[in-house]
Amino acid sequence: MNVAVTGVAGFIGSHTAEALVARGHRVLGIDAFDDFLYAAKIKRSHARGLAARLPAKAFRLAEVDICDGPAIARELATEGIEVVCHLAALAGVRPSIEDPKRYIRTNLDGTGAVLEACRNTGIDRVVFASSSSVYGARGAGQDLTRVAAFREDDPCLRPASPYAATKRAGELLCSTYVDLFGLGISALRYFTVYGPRQRPDMAIHKFARAIRDGRPVVLFGDGSSRRDYTFIDDIVAGTVAAIERVTPARFEIYNLGGTHTTSLAELVGALEAGLGKRAIREHRPDQPGDVPLTFAAIDRAREDLAYEPKIQLADGIDAFVRWLSQDGDDR
Numbered sequence: 001m002n003v004a005v006t007g008v009a010g011f012i013g014s015h016t017a018e019a020l021v022a023r024g025h026r027v028l029g030i031d032a033f034d035d036f037l038y039a040a041k042i043k044r045s046h047a048r049g050l051a052a053r054l055p056a057k058a059f060r061l062a063e064v065d066i067c068d069g070p071a072i073a074r075e076l077a078t079e080g081i082e083v084v085c086h087l088a089a090l091a092g093v094r095p096s097i098e099d100p101k102r103y104i105r106t107n108l109d110g111t112g113a114v115l116e117a118c119r120n121t122g123i124d125r126v127v128f129a130s131s132s133s134v135y136g137a138r139g140a141g142q143d144l145t146r147v148a149a150f151r152e153d154d155p156c157l158r159p160a161s162p163y164a165a166t167k168r169a170g171e172l173l174c175s176t177y178v179d180l181f182g183l184g185i186s187a188l189r190y191f192t193v194y195g196p197r198q199r200p201d202m203a204i205h206k207f208a209r210a211i212r213d214g215r216p217v218v219l220f221g222d223g224s225s226r227r228d229y230t231f232i233d234d235i236v237a238g239t240v241a242a243i244e245r246v247t248p249a250r251f252e253i254y255n256l257g258g259t260h261t262t263s264l265a266e267l268v269g270a271l272e273a274g275l276g277k278r279a280i281r282e283h284r285p286d287q288p289g290d291v292p293l294t295f296a297a298i299d300r301a302r303e304d305l306a307y308e309p310k311i312q313l314a315d316g317i318d319a320f321v322r323w324l325s326q327d328g329d330d331r
Helices: 011-022 040-053 069-078 093-098 100-121 162-181 203-213 232-245 264-275 299-305 313-326
Strands: 002-006 026-031 059-063 083-086 125-131 184-190 216-220 251-256 280-284
Touching: 002 011, 011 026, 011 040, 011 232, 026 040, 026 069, 040 059, 069 100, 083 100, 083 232, 093 100, 093 162, 100 125, 100 162, 125 162, 125 232, 162 184, 162 251, 184 232, 203 216, 203 264, 203 313, 216 264, 232 251, 232 299, 251 299, 264 313
Parallel strands: 002 026, 002 083, 026 059, 083 125, 125 184, 184 251, 216 280
Antiparallel strands: none
8 A cells, every 4th residue: 555654753653664664565754853852863863764774666755744734635645645644743741731832733733634635635544643641640549550451432531631632632533534524544542652763752761861871760759650561563563453454434443552551660670670770760749741550451452453462561671772772872
């Protein structure tokens, strides 16, 4: 198929493009190289790597802002795109609290522009990247080791940050385009993705560098919060399966997670083991917008997408540490 991947120079986007080409698809990569969360040079490095590794006949990069609907539509029409994988977004809970308007523009206006571009060019299949953050602060005040896994039929009415709210609103917008215009859209709720090329502002990346360099690891809260960490290869496998199976006139939501929760304290311990070095811990109060738990139920993804996470945290941390030591400092 001819597949467009927005946000192709990002962490998940670059891996997804490689996996699609490896499976015989042709990819139009779209990216604006926004430097809001981290340096644009890192994304441009990812893009150069893609161009070097992938055959020219199988990959083309277009530098376009997803909020520019007419420009997006022109690129989609030029390449005869059949499916759009819409990964481009501003991520991050705390930055979204500091600048909600920017998140609303990119994540909502941008998603609307992409959907309109699809409708105007006759593309009827879209995969939309959502987030586990839409579930809000489930598990607050409870024993987090005993809270049931999050299911897709949760109404998700109380997202805890502007970022989470834009992702939930994006899901609802997608659902409307399915009902009104017959698009087929699969929304993928990603659970704390990590691995090589991970954004430098994310916890595993920040913590690993701090431990390696002998700097304090800043931990918000008492270390008991838990996350469902999911290795990039597992996320990409689920994403590619969704791209290949999305059906016109059908709206689906899928959790893509690792199905196992790890506390913040346990994560630091895993990084210490992977790096062979002790961490200097510095605890600070909980931050607004943070949630106590993420935990994916994947029954639906397992049944429809044959999704089955394979990489355990220790193995994933080892792979990340190898990348950090070999390539990470050049990004």
